[in-house]
Amino acid sequence: MNPRSPRGRKAGIALLGLLTAASAAACGAGGSGATEAAKSTGGLTITMWTRAATQAQSERLVKAYNSSHKNQVKLTVIPTDNYQPRIAAAAGAKQLPDIFAADVIFVPNYTSQGLFLDITDRIGALPYKDSLAPSHIKLGTLDGRSYTLPHTIDLSVWFWNKDLYEKAGLDPEKGPGTLKEFAEQAETVDEKLGKDGKVHGTFFGGNCGGCYVFTFWPSVWAANGQVMNPEGTASLNDRAPMTEVFAIYRDLYAKGVTGPTAKEEQGPTWTGFFPKGEIGVMPMPSTTLGSMPEDMKIGVAPIAGPDGGESTFVGGDSVGISSTTENADAAWEFLSWTVSDEAQVEVMAKNKDVPARTDLSGNKYSAEDPRVVMINSLVAKGQTPYALRFGQTFNDPQGPWLRLAREAVFGDAGKVAGLNADITKSLQQ
Template sequence: MSLQISTRYRSALAGLLAMVALPAMAEDLQMWERSGGNAGMVDALVAAWNEKNPDRKINLTYIPHTDMVPKIAQAIASGEVPDLMGMDLIYGPQFEAAGQLVDITDKVKDWPELKTAVQGHMTVSTYEGRLYGVPLYADVSALFYNKDLFRKAGLDPEKPPTSLAEIREYADKITALGGDVKGYFLPGSCAGCNIFTVGPLMWASGATIEPRDANDEPLQGDGVKEVLQWARDMIKAGNVHEDARAETGETFHLRFGSGKIGMMGTGNFNITLAKEQNPSMDFGIALLPGVKSGQVSSFAGGDIVAIPMGSKRIDDAIDFMKFLLSDETQVEVYAKMLNMTTRGDMTENKYFQAEPKVQQVAKAIAVAETPYTLKFFELINSPQGPWLQMLQRAYYEDTDLDTIISEAKAQMKAIAAE
């Protein structure tokens, strides 16, 4: 009897001690990530980390994309912050300038992986020479073209256009096929779609778009006007579907897979989508060109991962960043899922080599740019902002382009000065 009591006592005591000890154990790291991004990729990265780090797992919470910026700002102000967070890379400079992110420069300065990390992500993660984040995932823009329509139009399906003039030439021939087929696609009411796909045409042509700050001049270089003139001419020539004027971005990702568009700027995500939509369609991928042959560029989009000021798990968060950039994670998580690696030197891997289209679009990483400004939404992404207004006037009005650009410049400078 005494043995039973002793056994029960020991068992109960062990259970009590376990409950008491529980709070002393390492708690999960809390991570916030925006919804509407690449959730599948982020889920896989966190799962891979948790498998390797069972004593310091990450608890991932998705925040509605439209709520992310104010929610993070509120959390930092109250001190109730997550341990780390994924955020739309374009907002990096805004939070860095406000002193709301942890400076990680000294902790990561000797990491060789940073030398080949996606340049656009690294640029927006840096403020006044100090580093505040690393890439979480990358999307890049490229020129997708329908090889089936190329053949029907008498074009060589293995020779994509290398300049804006060639895009116009090829588009004219594809549109001439008639029916519901058009040579190109330009989204008329989507600011983000245009900076992702038209912005690179300007960068490739030597232009700059956004002002970095109040002292910087926006919309510089002949490439701005040259690209606007090209786009206006493409639309007037009938090379773009009429309903493109109302495209807000809701169906942008489904356009190429319709099989009715000869060429369009879109992102690496469209490889899988187009195959699902139109399994029999043969298509190719090239870099987005500029005015002259040989000029190329791309938009590096996606998210960075950063540490909000007030985080109590800085060292663990730094370890997660190192994990993201490691060779193993780059190949066995990013590449295995056919997502872009976030290091340019990791694009030559067995998974990409088995998928030529992914390998082709990965070439954009080396030439991709990302806008750097403290007021990206107001300048570029807002539906009422000067970027989209300028494009819509160029696309659909006959107003002199110099006037349109001049007025857009003035609006951008006023916003930057606020």
């Protein structure tokens, strides 16, 4: 039995209670585009939905496409917190748009419910198919068939404040190469500059499940470890190197290096302290580099394991054609354009976004900043974990992952084994 096949899973895999009726409605359209009313011969308007988190990138792509193509795309931006239930309701009512994007981590739920059109052959015909962001392609693949393209890319990296490093007596041009060095440098900044309580060595979202996933797991991957089995049905978060990563952060918190609010940080403001010049070194989303103060000297490094290696959490959104569309060819015309050289370089890279293609990591805009070239290169080295019940297990504030992480860092580490069993139980529901 293939655990990634919808025939081999219970109805409970559906994201946020996505009804079986919604799946049946989507699959009932045949998924082939055979009933499409019009081809992409010109003059069609196709509909697209995206969540607010990727509004800027989506709007730029749509604007550029509409200005140069006869077909047009009508974009609807939906608040991120409302996006998943909106997709579920639209699927049940057979009112999905022609195209919709989704957080890459939730794509397996949508593919398993039959909401995306099979575009395997269309992707296979692209001359740069092997350069498309591998993690996004992997999570958009079910039973050997492909359903989505990468839409936006967000990576986790380490930022360090060069001015604070210099004031603390550290080499401002040499960031951490291991998680142990990360901890040592954070401690040095805190010890030398933290007496007034305004500067801290590091920071992280200690009450935010997604923050832990985004920033801690790459250290596990960099150490050649895993956090789950490939099927996403068993948690490995009670063993090394995950336990060693927890221990390092636990020690930083115990020493007061992380700042007083890290334990209660729920996510909304976790990236807000570094731009103020208050943090020495910390994990950050790569997309925040372009919004940092122009006068701030920032170093960027890959996230490493306790003793080295490098990896990243490849986040962002994927995008696909809904299986109920009547305009599959026109929808593909737009989607294929979004991963073209023109769109990826002149729209995405020009605006400091990470290209969705590994062969364009050193494009003319990125080449102006070695930090951006390094960030782009991580797309091929990072991972995006697969689990049908990822949201309920790891993102939900009431889910088992956050309880485990908080005990491991702030509480009783002896409870980790039992809590890890709870994670596995959640993944298998």
